[in-house]
Amino acid sequence: MSASRMSEKTWRTLVPAATIIANVLSYALFLLSARLLDKATFGETLALLNLVVIATIPSFAIQTVVARRTATDTVGPRLMRVAVLIGIAGAGAIMLVSPLIVSFLHLPSYWGVVGGALCVPALVLLGVSQGAAQGRRQWRTLCIAVVLMGVGRVAGGVAGLIVSRSSAGALLGTAVGLALAAAVMLGPTLRLIGQSPVDGSQPVRGLLIETVHAAHAHGVFLLLSSLDMTIARNVLSGEEAGWYAAGNVIFRAALWLPQPVTSLLFASLSDWARHRTATRQGLAAVGGLAAATIAGCAVLGGLVSTIVAGDKFPDLDEDLWIFALAGGGLAVMQFAIYAGLAVLRRGRLAIVWACIAAEILAFYALGLSDTPVTIITTVAVIVSVATVAAVVIALATRPTAEDTDSAAADGTKQIVPGTVDSF
Template sequence: MTSTDRDSGGPSRLRERGASVAVAMAGMNVATYLFTALAARLLGPQAYGAMASLLAVLLVVTMIQLGIQATAARRISAEPEHVAQIEREILSLTYWCAGAVGVLLLVLAPLLDRLLRLDSVATAALVGLTAVPLTIVGGQLGVLQGERRWWPVSVVYLASGVPRLLVGTALILWRPDEFMAMLGVLIGTIVPALFGWYALRIKRPAREHVEHHSRRTLIREILGNSQTLLAFMCLMNCDVIVARNILPEHDAGLYAGGLILTKAMLFLPQFVVVVAFPAMSTAEERRGALMRGLTLVLGLGVAGVLASAVLPQLALIFVGGDEYAEIDSRLWLFAVLGTALSLLQLLIYAVLARQGTKSVYLVWAALAAVLAIGSQADSIGTLLLTVVTIDSLLFLGLLVISLHRLRSPVSDEELPPEAVM
């Protein structure tokens, strides 16, 4: 890929490309949300609570997928002359990681079964099987994104949501239990991996080999990116696991249902990250891009919170129906939690854009606080208020640090890419 290929069309053309990917991601998120909402309605609180806890484990596993994707995209975009070597090394490393993660989770299936009170090792094993294609998609998307191949990127994103909705819903209608729901997730994850394989089926010979893109340096950068994303993923999903262990099964299922609205509020402004991330990667545009992004995310969040407070019965339809009516008065607070997480997500990607290394410690501290304080909760309301408070305090702390770091063109927190850990 030449510089002409990368830059043709000027700024307006680049905005169009960003918009097409954002639309595809929106389609993926809508399909994923619809599948989750339908599953909640069809399965009921108890079975859906089990499914939600498994999806939370799977989301934490995606730290590897996202770490590989970020590393591949950054390196190929920065040095397109070495795309062949980077692609070969990234895909080889991706397949190795996918196999290792899958085997590890299969071995841990009995532990997951006991921890999540599933009474089905086979259901827990589906998490390990799903992790394999999920990780592979991360490497494929990273290569395609770095090469600016926006059409295949968009197709893979859409394929990550639509097949799950169609196949997963059909399986749940056939037999409404958590095993069939997770089987639908597994099949829906294989489809985008097949699209990614097809888009990358033609290999190109490497012109030269440079040590900077060796497997060792790639692993080092992936670990750095994954550490930051792991902290956020754990924070984003740990409360449903806490609820599963401290609340009665019915209440844990109600809490999981409320989190459907939280996830909707989180994913709704995800396109902002897609559009703002390139600008946040440049020293001159970082501060302005971050502030504009936060303003837009906050505006969407306030609108969602107000809608949930004024029209709780309408919001309840999206959560799962009358079976979840016990939490209708708290839905606005679930929307507040989703807004806090969406703001945190933008700040986390701002840290990745400038290759920061220290701010992530605050995220780990917030995770520890949720686990320690949240485990003492004795009701849905107490747990929800605890998580909202901790996440909001984390957002304020990261915002202050980010604004301080961005006062100068280059943050003193930044390190060379290969030194980020």
């Protein structure tokens, strides 16, 4: 028994490491793309990979729902069936708007969008796997699912990139890799879900409503994190969009580097008695990592630029710290808002929507999009202002026992899993 407990504790501490490994693996595809593709095609590839970011919304949503339901033994009889239908519907939605995507991103063909759509069902099934492992506290399975998802998407994307030297090949390869990863995890996932007694009182409507709420929380963040890159692809020339895409790698690194902090502290954030202490600890940790990333890019910009893009963008090094500032600020804001979600304070999501509206207004109404540097500087300013507001609200929050009792009574309390970078 002692060895078993020790093993469980060990695997739990490895969850953040698995998340970091998956994130680091994803950058292999970015780096290889920067070296194998010309500037215009590189920007095109990064724009399509941002489409996959949006495609992960159903995955993160179902992960949240499955985690809560397996943890509370409220698994309905149609959970897996609904998950499959959500994956198919997500793919269909992308295909339905594919003409608009191709036109907006100035893509040469539909195949890249098709690859992005095909990623959705596999991502949803992998979300079910991670949610079931988290809800059942099977940390070993969770680590395997997280790493396997990273390996599948990156290995498939790299293979497609090497074979085709095109953005479409990278996306189609990613879809194949994710499908293989989902197939490997299907058996363990069904066994974990089967450990919870089926609750026949759980209607499909309730499952769908809960998934929509979770999708809103995850989706609005993923939309904001990919909006600037999508707009850059739309308004800049091919080479300028490629320059922005190279800098955007640092934006994403600064954003996703602190993600394990949320995974480690979320249980404490959900406890009303420990919430304020955990919030302060988390903000200090995430803020420290963000500051270190900004400082590193400011001091070692030339080295970082060479690692990210080789010698294709020799003038990138001077502005990398701005990308780090925007990504790091968004990471701090994300933690502050997830801290609110832990005690059912969903109103903070209005801050994220305000950022989205501000970026659209700045770039399309005010015309602050004439150069790549202008775009990222504007993003950094908007995010910084919003981050200050989110942090002030987070530090001022004082949840009570009544909040916890009310949440338990209406069944709306959610477990928000630590997210993994999906490009």
